[in-house]
Amino acid sequence: MTTFYAQPYSLCASGFYFECADTYEAKIGKVRDDYGQPVEEFEIQFIDGETIDAQLFKALCVHQSNVNTFIEKLEEWDDKEKAMLIIAIGECSYDFDIERDDPQNFDVDLYEIDSLKDLAYQFVDDGLFGDIPERFAHYLDYDAIARDLGMDYAEISIDGINYVYRCG
Known part of the structure; x- marks a missing residue:
């Protein structure tokens, strides 16, 4: 309570x-x-x-x-x-009226994931960078991809759960 x-x-x-x-x-x-x-x-x-x-x-x-x-x-x-x-x-500094607004109506990409590097792995697996064969995926610089993602995405911990998000 x-x-x-x-x-x-x-x-x-x-x-x-x-x-x-x-x-x-x-x-x-x-x-x-x-x-x-x-x-x-x-x-x-x-x-x-x-x-x-x-x-x-x-x-x-x-x-x-x-x-x-x-x-x-x-x-x-x-x-x-x-x-x-x-x-x-x-x-993200969005306005919200608790009486009228719906928490689902924000332009925020939210991922329950530990880090930007993990998000980079997920994006490659999901094919966001094109069709990358499995044998070539091991040679990608995921740290560099994570740094690039850091330009648009940020990390936060809420109640012990890590999130990566991007404000729209």
């Missing part, structure tokens, strides 16, 4: 922990400062949960007006969609 903390911007009030939208909605209207005034603005903090969810929270810049949608989407999106969002928003 993912745990969040709603920290009031007012120094005269105490925040609260929550794990679901219902708890958040129930508690947010009841918070008062030391003078009995209602607290209206909160910073939402990610406290505990999966590493990929924490990275997604940071990439999406979750705040009090979209935290309920974020909690809902955590259950809806799989890890591949979450990784795509982290890369598209955090690395």
